[in-house]
Amino acid sequence: MSRHRAVRNLNLEEELYDEEDDGAIYDELQDISEDDQARLIKGVEAVKGAIGSDTGIEDREIKESLWYYFFDEEATIAWLQKTHKLKLKNTGNDHRSLDQIISAAPHRPSQQRLLRQSTPALTPLGQALGEPKHGGTNLSLKSLASSGSVPGLARLSLGSLSQRGSLSSLAKTGQPSGATTLSPSVVGKALAALKVRPSPEFPTAQSDSAQSHLMSSQGSSFKQTGQPSSMPVLKNFAGRQLPALKSVALGSCVDRTEAKQPERRRAALGAESLVLSSTTLYAGPSPLASFILSGLGSDSKGHVREVSRGTVVAALERDIRGVLEANKGEGDAKMKTLAKGVARLKVGGDDNDDQAVSSGAESADITPAVTPKRRIDVVAEYSVHQKNRETLNLVVVGHVDAGKSTLMGHVLYALGQVNERTMKKFERDAEKIGKGSFAFAWVLDETDEERSRGVTMDIATSAFSTQHRKFTLLDAPGHRDFVPNMISGASRADVAILVVDASTGGFESGFDGNGQTREHAILIRSLGVRQLVVAVNKLDVVEWSETRYLEITNRLVDFLTGCGYVKEDVRFAPVSGLKGVNLAHRITADGTPELASWYHDKDSASEPGPCLVELIDTFTMPERPVSKPFRLAVTDFFKGGTFSSANSVSVTGRISQGNVQIGEHVVMVPGGERGVVKAIDVDFVTEEWAVAGDSVVLMIQGLDIQHISVGSVVCTPERPIQCTTRFEAQLVVFDPPVPITNGFPGLLHMQSLNVPAVVSRIIETFDQRSGEVLKRRPRHIRKGATARVEIVAETPVCLELFKDSKELGRIMLRKNGETIAAGIVTAIYGG
Numbered sequence: 048m049s050r051h052r053a054v055r056n057l058n059l060e061e062e063l064y065d066e067e068d069d070g071a072i073y074d075e076l077q078d079i080s081e082d083d084q085a086r087l088i089k090g091v092e093a094v095k096g097a098i099g100s101d102t103g104i105e106d107r108e109i110k111e112s113l114w115y116y117f118f119d120e121e122a123t124i125a126w127l128q129k130t131h132k133l134k135l136k137n138t139g140n141d142h143r144s145l146d147q148i149i150s151a152a153p154h155r156p157s158q159q160r161l162l163r164q165s166t167p168a169l170t171p172l173g174q175a176l177g178e179p180k181h182g183g184t185n186l187s188l189k190s191l192a193s194s195g196s197v198p199g200l201a202r203l204s205l206g207s208l209s210q211r212g213s214l215s216s217l218a219k220t221g222q223p224s225g226a227t228t229l230s231p232s233v234v235g236k237a238l239a240a241l242k243v244r245p246s247p248e249f250p251t252a253q254s255d256s257a258q259s260h261l262m263s264s265q266g267s268s269f270k271q272t273g274q275p276s277s278m279p280v281l282k283n284f285a286g287r288q289l290p291a292l293k294s295v296a297l298g299s300c301v302d303r304t305e306a307k308q309p310e311r312r313r314a315a316l317g318a319e320s321l322v323l324s325s326t327t328l329y330a331g332p333s334p335l336a337s338f339i340l341s342g343l344g345s346d347s348k349g350h351v352r353e354v355s356r357g358t359v360v361a362a363l364e365r366d367i368r369g370v371l372e373a374n375k376g377e378g379d380a381k382m383k384t385l386a387k388g389v390a391r392l393k394v395g396g397d398d399n400d401d402q403a404v405s406s407g408a409e410s411a412d413i414t415p416a417v418t419p420k421r422r423i424d425v426v427a428e429y430s431v432h433q434k435n436r437e438t439l440n441l442v443v444v445g446h447v448d449a450g451k452s453t454l455m456g457h458v459l460y461a462l463g464q465v466n467e468r469t470m471k472k473f474e475r476d477a478e479k480i481g482k483g484s485f486a487f488a489w490v491l492d493e494t495d496e497e498r499s500r501g502v503t504m505d506i507a508t509s510a511f512s513t514q515h516r517k518f519t520l521l522d523a524p525g526h527r528d529f530v531p532n533m534i535s536g537a538s539r540a541d542v543a544i545l546v547v548d549a550s551t552g553g554f555e556s557g558f559d560g561n562g563q564t565r566e567h568a569i570l571i572r573s574l575g576v577r578q579l580v581v582a583v584n585k586l587d588v589v590e591w592s593e594t595r596y597l598e599i600t601n602r603l604v605d606f607l608t609g610c611g612y613v614k615e616d617v618r619f620a621p622v623s624g625l626k627g628v629n630l631a632h633r634i635t636a637d638g639t640p641e642l643a644s645w646y647h648d649k650d651s652a653s654e655p656g657p658c659l660v661e662l663i664d665t666f667t668m669p670e671r672p673v674s675k676p677f678r679l680a681v682t683d684f685f686k687g688g689t690f691s692s693a694n695s696v697s698v699t700g701r702i703s704q705g706n707v708q709i710g711e712h713v714v715m716v717p718g719g720e721r722g723v724v725k726a727i728d729v730d731f732v733t734e735e736w737a738v739a740g741d742s743v744v745l746m747i748q749g750l751d752i753q754h755i756s757v758g759s760v761v762c763t764p765e766r767p768i769q770c771t772t773r774f775e776a777q778l779v780v781f782d783p784p785v786p787i788t789n790g791f792p793g794l795l796h797m798q799s800l801n802v803p804a805v806v807s808r809i810i811e812t813f814d815q816r817s818g819e820v821l822k823r824r825p826r827h828i829r830k831g832a833t834a835r836v837e838i839v840a841e842t843p844v845c846l847e848l849f850k851d852s853k854e855l856g857r858i859m860l861r862k863n864g865e866t867i868a869a870g871i872v873t874a875i876y877g878g
């Protein structure tokens with residue numbers, strides 16, 4: 048669905064007044080932890096020790112400055128000294144240069160908390176964002192951005208990039224000591240998170256009515272608000288909107304934001320000379336903002352234009368260059384440092400293809416593309432580092448409103464992935480629009496539309512760790528209109544949580560009739576998911592009734608084993624996502640006595656049973672086919688990325704099989720275009736190589752974006768995937784509204800691709816267990832039967848025989864919004 052949401056109405060009012068509460072300036076200092084309060088008090092004492100206690104400056108102002116400068120006393124003193132024209136009491140307190148302040152700036156407290164929780168080696172991005180490379184609290188870029196725990200990232204909204212202080216904010220995000228450049232990874236990755244949705248010029252064949260409905264409803268909302276019809280939507284790698292990054296503060300709006308800033312705060316934003324020219328604030332939009340205003344306009348047909356992130360970088364670069372010009376002569380050393388940072392914005396550009404991003408940056412000293420010094424034996428490396436690299440892709444599915452997002456939002460909160468302050472803000476904001484009970488769901492449901500409608504529409508991605516496992520979380524929509532999105536997410540999954548609503552009538556509406564509990568369970572099994580935890584949710588509503596729990600679990604055991612799950616691979620957990628019961632911690636008799644009275648550990652009746660997180664921690668790692676020919680089915684693509692050049696494209700997806708490394712030649716199927724991999728991000732972290740199972744962004748040079756579509760497969764040129772319109776499959780038919788006959792039309796789903804197709808020929812039906820042929824050339828296939836059929840797709844599709852690739856050899860057939868059959872590819876014909 049997201050691919051079709053080419054335009055979106057960004058609520059600028061809401062974004063710009065994000066920090067306000069009913070007109071009053073939101074008091075950041077109120078919400079900080081006791082530790083941080085203590086640090087502030089200590090900081091105030093230290094600052095007063097330096098500037099004197101008789102300056103007339105209120106403690107509160109000092110605290111605000113300390114908070115702003117992430118407890119950096121010297122920066123605070125410098126700022127106070129400058130604004131209040133103070134003479135320092137202690138002249139021996141020689142202030143550091145701005146460069147020093149930047150390079151030595153400690154992490155903001157929330158980052159420090161994150162870092163304390165996780166000690167693995169940090170990548171440049173990790174260092175900048177406090178993000179662990181693997182393990183520990185493996186926060187996604189998205190959650191970091193949304194948590195507000197990373198000031199630089201939070202300020203990396205396009206709008207704020209044109210504001211004073213944005214660069215210093217960036218630089219303050221905890222650079223490795225001594226490095227005073229803007230980290231390529233910080234900027235590159237934050238920019239990599241920017242995305243303009245592909246225009247309707249790149250449609251998929253999907254024609255779900257819900258999608259067209261959405262398109263039309265968005266169209267009307269644009270008319271109402273008078274927003275440019277082509278307002279960009281900024282998305283993370285999985286195609287989700289990034290809260291912090293969606294603040295497209297346009298030039299005119301910047302004035303209002305600034306006007307609302309208290310004087311000292313506004314001045315603080317401009318502290319030191321590392322600022323953008325004041326004209327960007329008061330004299331219309333900055334080059335970057337102008338770019339946003341002009342560059343994203345719709346074309347003559349009303350289509351959103353595809354915008355290169357490289358171009359965004361170039362615009363940003365021009366902005367920064369404006370600052371350099373405006374500040375000429377004012378601290379040359381600082382400016383040189385900044386110039387280096389500017390050059391680093393263009394990570395990975397080859398000398399001869401820099402023009403695309405370097406307009407206006409002729410003198411920049413360009414950091415060359417990251418190319419491996421030697422060819423890496425990835426399979427050998429993987430076998431050594433396997434433990435650290437192993438991530439399970441976990442999809443959360445279930446009927447609409449079963450409580451999936453609330454449950455997983457609460458799990459992330461309970462695991463410390465969402466800070467108190469952000470959670471409070473979600474609660475406040477959700478309350479304001481009368482959706483108080485959805486506050487935890489907002490952790491994952493990020494778009495305005497999802498929040499206001501209280502419905503998940505697209506796959507939300509996040510990352511977290513349990514004691515033994517690292518997970519990429521895929522929160523799927525439950526509504527039947529969004530099943531294609533759910534399939535796209537589930538096709539990336541190794542394991543799943545099926546959420547069912549235990550409330551009276553709630554379970555039944557999801558399970559009986561056309562409920563999505565059944566459909567989702569069948570779909571994920573058809574897509575290869577074997578291990579499942581069923582979260583029996585909303586048990587609080589039925590007073591933690593054991594009878595209700597047993598009724599639901601018994602029905603599900605029968606059903607799930609009937610559709611191919613092995614009983615031992617299915618576990619159950621009684622939970623309440625809303626109340627946070629039995630999620631990340633076992634229950635106690637004091638906390639939930641009703642549940643504690645019957646939910647016991649199977650080995651010890653005196654112990655409570657395992658909580659949800661413990662259960663998913665027991666999932667086993669599937670074997671990754673890392674040595675097979677490389678395949679990556681494209682789920683999304685865009686211009687620019689960590690590596691950016693005129694002819695480079697970033698593609699996202701999960702590697703189905705094989706491995707890839709920087710410098711590797713690849714081919715795009717269909718089309719046959721070749722390119723070279725210039726950069727690899729695995730779960731938001733820059734890496735030199737990636738293997739099967741990794742969710743990645745590959746920045747590939749040499750590809751034309753016009754020739755890529757969702758469902759294209761990036762392959763090794765030596766052994767490319769087959770591409771055809773005609774193939775043979777073995778289908779299990781579910782419950783089609785009409786019998787499947789020769790010429791039966793439907794929608795063919797494979798991985799993230801869906802195209803119109805027909806069952807051109809029914810070859811035979813056979814007994815699934817014995818393999819015995821029941822009827823050759825039957826006239827139709829009845830419900831529950833297994834058949835061998837020939838399928839003809841409207842456009843070429845990439846596939847493998849199931850015996851060669853379990854992921855790329857699975858298909859699904861849907862009609863009128865219902866899944867009617869799932870199957871495996873048994874023969875591929877030329878076509």
Ligand SMILES: Nc1nc2c(ncn2[C@@H]2O[C@H](COP(=O)(O)OP(=O)(O)OP(=O)(O)O)[C@@H](O)[C@H]2O)c(=O)[nH]1
Pocket residue numbers: 445446447448449450451452453454484485488501502503504523524525526584585586587588622623624625626
């Ligand atoms: N009482 C109670 N209500 C819950 C619980 N979990 C979720 N809810 C409520 O159920 C409603 C739907 O929750 P969501 O988390 O949006 O459900 P969802 O399954 O993610 O919805 P879709 O993704 O749109 O299908 C919200 O009002 C939640 O507050 C629970 O454990 N107990």
